[in-house]
Amino acid sequence: GLEIRLEAKIYPYLIFIIKTIILSHVVFQMPIILLILLKIGLLDIDMLEKKRKIVYISIILMSGLLSPPDVLSQFFFMGMLSTFYEIFIFLSLVDRFRQPFLSFDSKKSRHFTQG
Numbered sequence: 001g002l003e004i005r006l007e008a009k010i011y012p013y014l015i016f017i018i019k020t021i022i023l024s025h026v027v028f029q030m031p032i033i034l035l036i037l038l039k040i041g042l043l044d045i046d047m048l049e050k051k052r053k054i055v056y057i058s059i060i061l062m063s064g065l066l067s068p069p070d071v072l073s074q075f076f077f078m079g080m081l082s083t084f085y086e087i088f089i090f091l092s093l094v095d096r097f098r099q100p101f102l103s104f105d106s107k108k109s110r111h112f113t114q115g
Contacts, residue, residue, distance in 0.1 A: 016068045019066065019067065019068050020067075020068060020073065022066075023066050023067055023077055026066070027077060027080045027081055027084065028084075030081060030084050030085070030088075031084050031087070031088045034048075034085075034088050035088070035092075038092060045089065045092050045093060045096060048085075048088075048089055048092075049089060055085060056082060059078055059081045059082055059085070060078060062077075062081070063075075063077045063078040063081065
């Protein structure tokens with residue numbers, strides 16, 4: 001009859017786990033890296049909004065090249081990267097519009113404490 005044998009291979013499984021862990025770290029570090037580049041002045045919110053198509057193509061390429069070969073993990077990482085990117089842009093815009101009000105309040109409160 002037909003004989004079925006298990007050929008357990010640990011190496012492909014370890015590579016899959018290591019790639020998944022490394023890519024997860026890259027995904028969760030992206031907002032921090034963008035924030036640092038924004039504060040240094042190498043990035044601008046307007047540029048991030050205008051170059052959105054290029055960023056999404058880069059996200060698709062990074063997900064395809066760096067993630068494990070199954071489609072589900074590629075879509076997962078693509079979704080996480082694009083979600084973090086959009087949340088970062090939104091929070092940066094909120095911070096941009098919030099800063100003038102905070103500086104006005106701090107000057108106002110300083111005026112009242114001195115007088």
